[in-house]
Amino acid sequence: MHRVTLQDVAERAGVSMKTVSNVVRGYRHVSPAMRERVQTAVDELGYRPNRIGRNLATGRSRMLGLAFPDLRRPYFAELAHVFARVAEDRGYRLLLSETGGTEEGERAVLHDREAGIVDGLVMHPQALSAARLDEQRRGMHVVFLGEDPQPADTDQVAIDNVAAAEEAVRHLVASGRTRIGFLGHETGTLSRTSELRLEGYRMALAAAGLEHDPALLVPRSVGDAVDAEAALGAALDGGLRVDALLCREDLAAIGALRALRRRGLDVPGDVTVIGWDAIDLGESTDPSLTSVAPDTRALAERALDLVLERLDGFDGPGRHVTVGHRLVLRESAPAAER
Amino acid sequence: MHRVTLQDVAERAGVSMKTVSNVVRGYRHVSPAMRERVQTAVDELGYRPNRIGRNLATGRSRMLGLAFPDLRRPYFAELAHVFARVAEDRGYRLLLSETGGTEEGERAVLHDREAGIVDGLVMHPQALSAARLDEQRRGMHVVFLGEDPQPADTDQVAIDNVAAAEEAVRHLVASGRTRIGFLGHETGTLSRTSELRLEGYRMALAAAGLEHDPALLVPRSVGDAVDAEAALGAALDGGLRVDALLCREDLAAIGALRALRRRGLDVPGDVTVIGWDAIDLGESTDPSLTSVAPDTRALAERALDLVLERLDGFDGPGRHVTVGHRLVLRESAPAAER
DNA sequence: ACGACTCTTTACAGCGCTGTAAACTCGTAC
DNA sequence: GTACGAGTTTACAGCGCTGTAAAGAGTCGT
CATH class of the missing domain: 3.40.50.2300 (Response regulator)
Structure with missing residues (x-):
């Protein structure tokens, strides 16, 4: 059960490994004839890229961490759903983690970048102080949700x-x-x-x-x-x-x-x-x-904007973004009679 | 901003890279003196293993996929919480995905193994037929939750x-x-x-x-x-x-x-x-x-047992495990007056 | 004709870590 | 004393893929 690699495809198509990689990644400087030839070999062999190889070579996983205290709380589960959608639109996967609202849990997710598992993190902090958050993140790009105290040069998104x-x-x-x-x-x-x-x-x-x-x-x-x-x-x-x-x-x-x-x-x-x-x-x-x-959609959009800008090299001061909210009127407090 | 590697620690401690690896992984054939010497270097340099390097070398990510139709449904969010806990006890992380209850969504999560992202999958299928599930999984170790029709040689867990x-x-x-x-x-x-x-x-x-x-x-x-x-x-x-x-x-x-x-x-x-x-x-x-x-705890335990046994090499026929349930009596249907 | 630029393909080295096997030392049993 | 096994450390190659730079060909402008 040997996995099909770039090398296998290269041999099949009679080209270099790098050319196969260029085709698979959609790199533009490949001739149409070559592209077709390689794609045929890819299809015949059923080649599928190994993301781990790519992650190691690029130093990027294209995965973002999303950390909430507890997924069982409906608001967080619903917010996670929105985040996953927005991240997907940006070509990222989300790795959801529950911190349990504990220092240990929050510390653990802050280490995921170092392990190479995620490129950045969006987090709803609850237990760690701003100083400890800053110390533990060790340069990891984090966007904080909510208005709890946070390290001065980090980004956050909240409603008013x-x-x-x-x-x-x-x-x-x-x-x-x-x-x-x-x-x-x-x-x-x-x-x-x-x-x-x-x-x-x-x-x-x-x-x-x-x-x-x-x-x-x-x-x-x-x-x-x-x-x-x-x-x-x-x-x-x-x-x-x-x-x-x-x-x-x-x-x-x-x-x-x-x-x-x-x-x-x-x-x-x-x-x-x-x-x-x-x-x-x-x-x-x-x-x-x-x-x-x-406005959970805006919350997710802004948060991901912020963390991705950091990943793209933005090195400015921490940004605090406020997104909208509205009062949804239902039966428990209907529109006022006036 | 160069990340600290095994090689850096090895040079610092004056030993081989492999010895550093052995210490970091807790391999038992390392002398106490050597272990201490290397650990000192690890601590001084703040070395943290890169999971991506390890994943590529071992062919294992120690991450399992968990796929539900929609995380916004409270039952699935609560089940995900239980699964994450049980997986963590087993040394695994969970990568949660929502399939949207669509064929496309289910097909996508079945490909994560090939990408090297996860080692196996636990999934609640809803859209794909048993035949298509079998075709799409291409050897990936999957445990199915629930009693919908599933490929004959795969494992599943459900209540009665x-x-x-x-x-x-x-x-x-x-x-x-x-x-x-x-x-x-x-x-x-x-x-x-x-x-x-x-x-x-x-x-x-x-x-x-x-x-x-x-x-x-x-x-x-x-x-x-x-x-x-x-x-x-x-x-x-x-x-x-x-x-x-x-x-x-x-x-x-x-x-x-x-x-x-x-x-x-x-x-x-x-x-x-x-x-x-x-x-x-x-x-x-x-x-x-x-x-x-x-019994969601048993559901998670059995499902993870099954998928991990596959990962460990079990190659027998598909297993169907039934876990318990109980009737939780509350106000809407209290204990019968007898 | 020559130089600059663009397109195309490829060789090479490296990302970080691990499995395998070899080499060496020490202790024990015969 | 010798052989064997266990403990310990290390060299080597490889996991799959990508970035970088070089080489070669073709086109365009001077």
Whole structure:
């Protein structure tokens, strides 16, 4: 079971190996007659290029790493899908990795370039500090997703979390809501993303002349729907009264739907709910979820632009790109009656 | 920016390249003194192996392909997570690919071995026939997931769909349900998976002495929750009366919850609902979903066992492995009152 | 006619690492 | 003392492909 190599084809066609390579790669300086002759031999022998040989010779794998904390979270799975599509359009494959949101996991994916497995990396960091990220990446081209602190000379892409939160809260205010809670940020140390979303939430409350009441903030310890449900349930049972909720992510919103309904509170009548991420399943919850939808296509496009420009030799300062978002209106927070 | 190679370390430590390689790979026939001397040089120079060089020399990438139709479907994203973990325990990386459920997509992943990118493949086929799969794989070691028709001498892993469906229906029967519908199979040609689940459904009905009424089958054209909701909604509005539903997958069950609630039907009181796949979010729907849960851990373990045994030289006939499942009881179909 | 340029093909070396086998040393058994 | 086996280190060739530069032919402009 000997694999067919360039040399085999070269012998068959009576030309040099390099000429076979030129034909297979589509190099333009090959005569039509030669191209046909070699292609015939390629077809007869069923030659298929060995990417490993090519990768070693070129020093490029044409594969990019994409690292998320956990693929089971619908938003990340859906984002991975978009990234894979965009990368494919650019002639790249994606190697998906889960970091588990741990330092060790993040450190591991940063080493993939050194191993020659990937040419660059797009990553959603969660555990490593900016200094450690910089130290561990050792020159690897990385684009960071989100707004967590990152090394100064690296590139990142994010949505404007402050503006998006403001917009969501404004929508709730326009619907006549006055006791607007926030559900789903971390119980202990806040991630930068949570900070920004809370900042936007507070700014919009202030702009609406609503007093910010810390009692309206409901954190959770684990970022899933079950934990959000429990956290909100406990708060409601402990006397929390809200007429609206901005949730840090859709999973928290889904947990909120259960917690509210279990206590006889109607959504959106008694409590209006807005999620974040606009996952596909948000269309099929009951009520369907109004949610902040990042422009995931633009996110992927920009991120890949940035990392590929680095691969092409761009050596300028780190760039911070903000992509769009919109508020997807569904049943949990319908268009305001005006 | 010259990468540090085995040769650099060898010169630094005053030994041969091969000795450095032996140390780095943990080859046992190296003296402790030599090991320490080389490791010191490795650490000083910050040497990191280039996997591409190793892959070319060994003919192995230690990467396995995992191909699903669409990562956005929660079940596949969650299964991918389990596979990645199991593969990692075995010293392999996974290269995830989406086939889009198309022949072209499936054909493309079957070629990755020839390119040298992966050593083998685990795949959930949907579009290619058994004959075309056999033709296209050209000797590549593939393990197929599910029970669709596959080449005779290949390996596959699946749960017993018939038995699982029987069990689910028995649970509904034990809850006193007599008009048990099935929601979510394909509108046109049935996949083998749907056939088997329907077969188990029918067998359990017969065993319970319940007449099988074709009007109780509600197919859908697209496999998402929105389409299932529409299909069931139309059927209910067209006069369908059921007191229970077995759904082909959890997404269909989630769609069913909305359709039923929108028509004033209570779950599980008026209609008991069972889904399939036991996705994480099934715990946070309202009511939470009772669902057939494949033993995904065993699925991943067996599938990787099979493909790795092929890589190790096993050349026997194709093996069909059935792994376990269980019925996860939640609110949509609670334990029967007995 | 000569020089410059473009097109075409090819020889050569190298990308980084490993498998194989040889050479050498040491310890043990007969 | 000798032979054998195990441990240790190393030389060599090769895995498949590409970049670089050279060689040769043809065309065009001066």
